[in-house]
Amino acid sequence: xxxxxGFFRSRWVEVPDGVHEAPDGGLPQGFRAAGVAAGLKxxxxxxxxxxxxxAADATSAARFTRSGVLAAxxxxxxxxxxxxGLRAVAVNSGNANAATGGRGLDDAAKMQGAAAIAAGVxxxxxxVASTGVIGVALDTQAIVSGLxxxxxxxxxxxxxxxxxxxxxxxxxxxxxxxxxxxxSGGRVRLTAQAKGAGMIQPSFATMLCFIQTDAALSAExxxxxxxxxxxxxxxxxxxxxxxxxxxxxxLMASGASGVxxxxxxxxxxxxxxxxxxxxxxxxxxxxRDGEGSERIGRVVVSGSDGVAVERAARGVANxxxxxxxxxxxxxxxxxxAQAVGGALTDTAPLEIDIAIEGVPVCARGxxxxxxVPALAERVTREEVEYVVGLxxxxxxxxxxxxxxxxxxxxxxxxxxx
Amino acid sequence: xxxxxGFFRSRWVEVPDGVHEAPDGGLPQGFRAAGVAAGLKxxxxxxxxxxxxxAADATSAARFTRSGVLAAxxxxxxxxxxxxGLRAVAVNSGNANAATGGRGLDDAAKMQGAAAIAAGVxxxxxxVASTGVIGVALDTQAIVSGLxxxxxxxxxxxxxxxxxxxxxxxxxxxxxxxxxxxxSGGRVRLTAQAKGAGMIQPSFATMLCFIQTDAALSAExxxxxxxxxxxxxxxxxxxxxxxxxxxxxxLMASGASGVxxxxxxxxxxxxxxxxxxxxxxxxxxxxRDGEGSERIGRVVVSGSDGVAVERAARGVANxxxxxxxxxxxxxxxxxxAQAVGGALTDTAPLEIDIAIEGVPVCARGxxxxxxVPALAERVTREEVEYVVGLxxxxxxxxxxxxxxxxxxxxxxxxxxx
Numbered sequence: 001x002x003x004x005x006g007f008f009r010s011r012w013v014e015v016p017d018g019v020h021e022a023p024d025g026g027l028p029q030g031f032r033a034a035g036v037a038a039g040l041k042x043x044x045x046x047x048x049x050x051x052x053x054x055a056a057d058a059t060s061a062a063r064f065t066r067s068g069v070l071a072a073x074x075x076x077x078x079x080x081x082x083x084x085g086l087r088a089v090a091v092n093s094g095n096a097n098a099a100t101g102g103r104g105l106d107d108a109a110k111m112q113g114a115a116a117i118a119a120g121v122x123x124x125x126x127x128v129a130s131t132g133v134i135g136v137a138l139d140t141q142a143i144v145s146g147l148x149x150x151x152x153x154x155x156x157x158x159x160x161x162x163x164x165x166x167x168x169x170x171x172x173x174x175x176x177x178x179x180x181x182x183x184s185g186g187r188v189r190l191t192a193q194a195k196g197a198g199m200i201q202p203s204f205a206t207m208l209c210f211i212q213t214d215a216a217l218s219a220e221x222x223x224x225x226x227x228x229x230x231x232x233x234x235x236x237x238x239x240x241x242x243x244x245x246x247x248x249x250x251l252m253a254s255g256a257s258g259v260x261x262x263x264x265x266x267x268x269x270x271x272x273x274x275x276x277x278x279x280x281x282x283x284x285x286x287x288r289d290g291e292g293s294e295r296i297g298r299v300v301v302s303g304s305d306g307v308a309v310e311r312a313a314r315g316v317a318n319x320x321x322x323x324x325x326x327x328x329x330x331x332x333x334x335x336x337a338q339a340v341g342g343a344l345t346d347t348a349p350l351e352i353d354i355a356i357e358g359v360p361v362c363a364r365g366x367x368x369x370x371x372v373p374a375l376a377e378r379v380t381r382e383e384v385e386y387v388v389g390l391x392x393x394x395x396x397x398x399x400x401x402x403x404x405x406x407x408x409x410x411x412x413x414x415x416x417x
Numbered sequence: 418x419x420x421x422x423g424f425f426r427s428r429w430v431e432v433p434d435g436v437h438e439a440p441d442g443g444l445p446q447g448f449r450a451a452g453v454a455a456g457l458k459x460x461x462x463x464x465x466x467x468x469x470x471x472a473a474d475a476t477s478a479a480r481f482t483r484s485g486v487l488a489a490x491x492x493x494x495x496x497x498x499x500x501x502g503l504r505a506v507a508v509n510s511g512n513a514n515a516a517t518g519g520r521g522l523d524d525a526a527k528m529q530g531a532a533a534i535a536a537g538v539x540x541x542x543x544x545v546a547s548t549g550v551i552g553v554a555l556d557t558q559a560i561v562s563g564l565x566x567x568x569x570x571x572x573x574x575x576x577x578x579x580x581x582x583x584x585x586x587x588x589x590x591x592x593x594x595x596x597x598x599x600x601s602g603g604r605v606r607l608t609a610q611a612k613g614a615g616m617i618q619p620s621f622a623t624m625l626c627f628i629q630t631d632a633a634l635s636a637e638x639x640x641x642x643x644x645x646x647x648x649x650x651x652x653x654x655x656x657x658x659x660x661x662x663x664x665x666x667x668l669m670a671s672g673a674s675g676v677x678x679x680x681x682x683x684x685x686x687x688x689x690x691x692x693x694x695x696x697x698x699x700x701x702x703x704x705r706d707g708e709g710s711e712r713i714g715r716v717v718v719s720g721s722d723g724v725a726v727e728r729a730a731r732g733v734a735n736x737x738x739x740x741x742x743x744x745x746x747x748x749x750x751x752x753x754a755q756a757v758g759g760a761l762t763d764t765a766p767l768e769i770d771i772a773i774e775g776v777p778v779c780a781r782g783x784x785x786x787x788x789v790p791a792l793a794e795r796v797t798r799e800e801v802e803y804v805v806g807l808x809x810x811x812x813x814x815x816x817x818x819x820x821x822x823x824x825x826x827x828x829x830x831x832x833x834x
Contacts, residue, residue, distance in 0.1 A: 066762035066763050067755070067758035067759055067762060067765065068757065068758040068759075068760075068761035068762060068763070068764035068765050068767035069754050069755065069757060069758025069765065069767055069769065069782065070758070070765040070766065075765075075766070098751070098754075099751060099754050099779060099782060099783060099784055100783060100784065101781070101782060101783025101784070102783075103783075104783070133751075134751040134754070134755075134784075135750070135751055135779070135783075135784035136784070243755075243758065243759030243762070244755065244759075245754070245755055245758055320737065320821075320825070324825070324826055327826070333552070334515070334516060334550075334551040334552055337486050337515075337516050337551070337662070338484070338486065338551075338660075338661065338662055340485065340486060341484035341485040341486025341487070341660065341662055342484055342485075342660030342661075343485075344485035345483040345484060345485060345660065346483050346485070347485035348484065348485050348486065348487040348492075349487065349492070350485035350486055352486070362516060362552070364518070365486065365516060365518060366516060366517060366518025366519075366520075366521070366552075367516055367517065367518075367551075367552035367553070404737075404826060405826060406823055406826050406827075408737070408741070408826075409741055409744070409821060409822060409823050409825075409826055410823075
């Protein structure tokens with residue numbers, strides 16, 4: 001897999017004017033973070049992370065997995081934390097604290113309490129998150145010691161250590177520090193740390209993303225912006241169509257820059273666009289790190305029926321046949337047609353158009369002649385785009401997906417608990 | 418993969434009393450079949466099959482794929498054939514005649530006409546079916562010559578040649594000849610020939626099944642029995658969750674045995690049970706032949722909400738994580754919990770029970786201790802059963818599925834058109 005330079009390396013992410021990577025990193029003003037090894041991972045790698053916002057009036061917004069089977073930290077955070085005013089996040093890797101029953105809920109609450117003490121904030125202003133093996137009781141003693149140790153190591157440039165502590169089998173680090181120049185002249189910093197590589201864990205894995213800014217945002221604005229941008233990023237990716245029990249995305253705003261983002265202003269739009277670019281690129285990084293993944297596909301579907309458009313896009317993105325063809329560098333449009341037909345049952349005759357990398361290969365349901373060697377070359381590149389036209393217009397959506405490789409099978413089948 | 422002896426080799430198929438395999442095979446009275454090489458397959462293997470019923474008053478019933486993208490032979494058979502009175506079936510492999518537009522419909526109609534002449538029956542009593550590559554125009558000249566040649570080779574024991582002509586990349590033959598002793602004392606023969614091994618084709622593959630009997634059935638009875646038994650067999654399997662454009666199942670009854678199956682009689686029940694066992698075992702053979710498949714899983718889900726029960730069962734059967742764990746012989750129940758949670762979004766807290774091979778591993782959403790090495794041994798056998806209890810009762814369903822192996826990726830990714 002070719003890895004470009006710089007954070008924004010996908011042609012599918014538009015980088016707004018005024019957004020620049022900070023070469024030396026560092027968290028926004030008002031934030032400190034740390035990551036330590038607490039002994040949860042047999043490897044001895046970092047496994048407990050703590051992130052703290054020093055501003056008493058910090059605001060926040062959150063999004064969680066919609067799975068019917070929720071891990072204990074998700075339940076505890078949703079029920080016991082003030083989601084619009086979070087000031088600290090405690091995360092562990094190595095154990096998902098999922099399918100652990102009442103004991104798991106108690107343990108997640110203990111973790112929240114220990115983090116509150118370590119961070120020096122009320123417990124209801126602490127979110128907890130976990131990722132790792134499931135069905136195994138959390139070692140809360142290790143967590144408590146780890147959080148205490150992390151509290152002593154909190155630094156304004158601790159985001160790298162924090163990122164290391166929240167990853168599991170990620171093949172590469174997923175984080176960025178951006179400086180954003182707003183139309184009104186203000187400058188704010190926007191950072192994020194994510195983990196996730198599809199369902200790569202022995203049991204099942206998780207997507208986590210923590211975002212910080214020193215802009216001053218009302219909780220309503222934070223919620224609005226996070227909602228819109230998550231819908232355009234983490235909601236539009238699929239490694240293997242599998243929804244985790246632990247997925248968590250948190251945005252925290254310290255306000256420490258003194259720059260306030262007012263609703264319905266050019267600044268809000270610019271900040272939202274920066275957040276959008278950040279989350280889209282991070283989402284693509286998770287797809288790119290999909291188990292054994294070698295390339296990324298993007299399917300764009302349009303048509304007159306919004307539900308059908310969404311179903312068709314998910315059908316293509318989750319089709320093992322399409323994903324295997326992507327892996328093999330095979331411009332096999334028949335599998336696209338089959339996946340769309342299978343997703344939209346009882347709709348025949350369905351006259352669809354298909355283009356791969358801009359080359360029309362199927363028009364109104366029938367094959368079109370095209371330059372096969374030329375297209376075959378294009379689909380062996382790192383990013384491949386499929387455009388599907390259902391009849392009519394008015395709705396359009398996209399899904400990003402990883403390929404299906406021998407690496408996926410190796411990671412998920414050859415491992416035995 | 419261990420292959421047992423005899424046709425009925427799955428513990429999940431109950432063989433009714435009075436049903437016996439005919440060791441020497443042969444079609445039911447009134448049927449003749451042939452298979453020839455017509456040059457559609459580059460390998461030179463048989464690729465055109467013809468099956469004819471000599472009874473003028475034959476009855477039949479049919480079921481087709483529900484894909485929104487239908488292949489031309491499916492459209493032509495549904496629109497131009499008398500589905501309750503079919504007397505001949507013409508099938509080709511090597512070309513699916515799908516995504517071929519108006520030209521494809523003309524070609525399928527030509528194939529139907531040529532088969533009618535070859536079989537000596539009106540064209541509306543001929544069904545056509547195709548399987549193979551897509552988006553490529555059918556060589557109708559080869560088909561017409563092939564059907565003429567096949568007509569000269571029709572034999573009462575031609576079902577083996579017919580089966581060879583309808584297969585694509587099937588690793589083994591899927592057919593059976595059963596003799597059925599009815600409660601009233603009558604004896605009838607029931608035969609079937611199937612093809613399918615998941616989406617193993619370069620483009621996409623297809624499930625075809627042709628069933629014959631010399632019992633006398635009204636068209637209504639044939640339709641009723643086929644509907645019920647297809648719902649319990651081909652509708653309950655998943656190799657990779659992918660629905661084909663060409664799937665076709667046909668039941669034809671010649672009545673040549675002189676034994677009439679009357680509605681709502683013990684004979685109808687016994688005949689229906691024999692048909693049920695036949696189709697269930699054939700469906701399992703297709704799963705067993707799933708691309709690179711090494712073992713078969715069965716998931717049984719129960720609960721108080723029928724829609725949720727079906728979604729959860731499909732979610733487990735189509736989960737690449739569950740399928741990879743099945744391949745790896747890994748008793749990884751966390752993936753079952755994750756797949757159920759992902760299928761039933763926004764239902765938390767969902768207290769589920771999970772048992773693998775009869776061993777409870779998760780109760781009311783929390784891990785249960787079990788003998789890991791003993792269970793690990795059981796999940797390396799050829800058939801593995803997962804039972805999931807959602808809250809309540811009243812609904813239960815099952816889905817059979819293949820594993821996800823390196824073979825699947827090799828077949829589907831390493832091939833390049």
